[in-house]
Every structure is written in C-alpha cells, then in structure tokens.
Amino acid sequence: QVHLVESGGGLVQPGGSLRLSCVASSGSIFSINRMGWYRQAPEKQRELVAATTTGGSTNYADSVKGRFTISRDYSTNTVLLEMHSLRPEDTAIYYCNVDADTLQSGQWTYGMSYWGKGTRVTVSS
Numbered sequence: 001q002v003h004l005v006e007s008g009g010g011l012v013q014p015g016g017s018l019r020l021s022c023v024a025s026s027g028s029i030f031s032i033n034r035m036g037w038y039r040q041a042p043e044k045q046r047e048l049v050a051a052t053t054t055g056g057s058t059n060y061a062d063s064v065k066g067r068f069t070i071s072r073d074y075s076t077n078t079v080l081l082e083m084h085s086l087r088p089e090d091t092a093i094y095y096c097n098v099d100a101d102t103l104q105s106g107q108w109t110y111g112m113s114y115w116g117k118g119t120r121v122t123v124s125s
Contacts, residue, residue, distance in 0.1 A: 001026060001027070001028070001102070001114075002024050002025070002026045002030055002032075002098055002100050002102065002112075002114040003024070003025050003026060003114075004022055004023070004024055004096045004097075004098060004114055004115065004116035004117075005022065005023050005025075005116065006020060006021065006022045006094070006095070006096045006116040006117065006118065006119040007020070007021050007022075007119060008020040008021050008081075008119060009094060009119030009120045009121045010120075010121070010122070011122045011124065012086055012121070012122070012123055013123070013124070013125050014086060014087060014088060014123055014124075014125055015085060015086065016086050016123070017082070017083060017084045017085075017086065018083045018086065018121060019080060019081070019082050019083070020037065020080065020081040020083070020094055020096075020119060020121075021078060021079075021080050021081075022035070022037075022078065022079045022080075022096030022098075022116055023076065023077060023078050024077040024078070024079075024096075024098050024100070024114075025077065026100075026102060028102050028103055028104045029102070029103040030100045030101065030102040030103070031100060031101045031102075032054060032077060032098055032099070032100045033053065033054055033099045033100060033101065033111065034051055034052070034053045034054070034098070034099040035051065035052055035070075035072055035079035035096070035097070035098050035099075036048065036049070036050060036051030036052065036070070036079070036096075036097045036098075037049040037050050037051070037070065037079070037081045037094055037095070037096060037097070038094070038095045038097055039090075039092035039093065039094045039095065039121075040092055040093050040095070040118075041089075041091060041092040042092075044092075046095070047061060048061055049061050049064055049068065049081065049094065050064065050068055050069075050070035050081060051070065051097075052070050052071070052072050052079065058070055063089075064083075064090075067083065067084050067085045067086075068081060068082065068083050068084070069081070069082040070082075079096065079098075081094070083121070086121075086123045087123060088123050088124060089123075090121060090123050091121060091122050091123050091124070092120075092121060093118040093119070093120050093121075094118060094119050094120075094121055095115055095116055095117075095118045096115070096116035097113060097114070097115055097116075098113070098114045099111060099112070099113050099114075100112060100114065
C-alpha cells in the first residue's frame with residue numbers, strides 16, 4: 001500500500017498561481033513508475049492533468065500546456081504541479097495518482113494505482 005498526501009490547493013484569482021504537492025510513502029519497499037495529477041470538476045469526469053514517468057517523460061492535457069509544469073523529487077517521492085495563469089475552468093478537485101510496484105511479504109506486486117484524497121482548487125474573483 002502506498003499512501004499519498006496532497007497539499008497546496010486553495011482559492012486564487014484568475015491569472016494567479018498555485019503549487020500542488022504530493023508526497024508518497026509506504027510501510028513497504030516500493031518503486032514508483034509514474035506520478036501524476038488528475039482533476040475532477042463538478043459534474044464532470046476525472047481527467048488527466050499531467051503525469052511524469054520514472055524515465056523522465058511528461059505529458060499534459062492540452063488545456064494546461066504552457067501553463068502547468070509537473071516535476072518530481074526522487075529523493076522525497078514528491079510530485080509537484082506548478083500552476084500559472086489559472087482560469088476559472090481550472091476549478092476542480094485535484095488528485096494525486098501514483099503507479100508503483102510494492103514488495104510485501106517477499107512478493108512484488110506490480111503496477112498498482114494509488115490515489116490521494118484530493119485537494120480543492122478554486123479559481124474565482
């Protein structure tokens with residue numbers, strides 16, 4: 001089991017910036033394959049915002065390209081999402097997601113997906 005704790009959400013005016021942080025931890029040995037951020041706006045489906053793999057590749061939703069930047073700190077198992085030029089349509093609950101392999105009782109479990117509880121981002125004047 002990998003636990004994810006998000007922080008950094010809040011209320012910001014249009015054009016403003018926020019930084020989201022997500023720290024992954026576990027009581028077991030684990031290896032992260034991919035870390036990402038998703039969001040879910042009211043009455044909409046959850047969608048990918050940005051993700052980064054251990055190999056260093058990143059991908060972004062078209063709607064956030066050029067405004068959001070995802071980065072990862074390997075030493076602390078942290079993924080950050082820098083959000084700039086925020087728009088009202090960015091308002092949503094943002095969820096951290098991790099794809100990881102875990103070692104428990106001498107056995108590896110591969111490619112499990114874990115979710116944080118979410119942090120709310122509201123862009124409004």
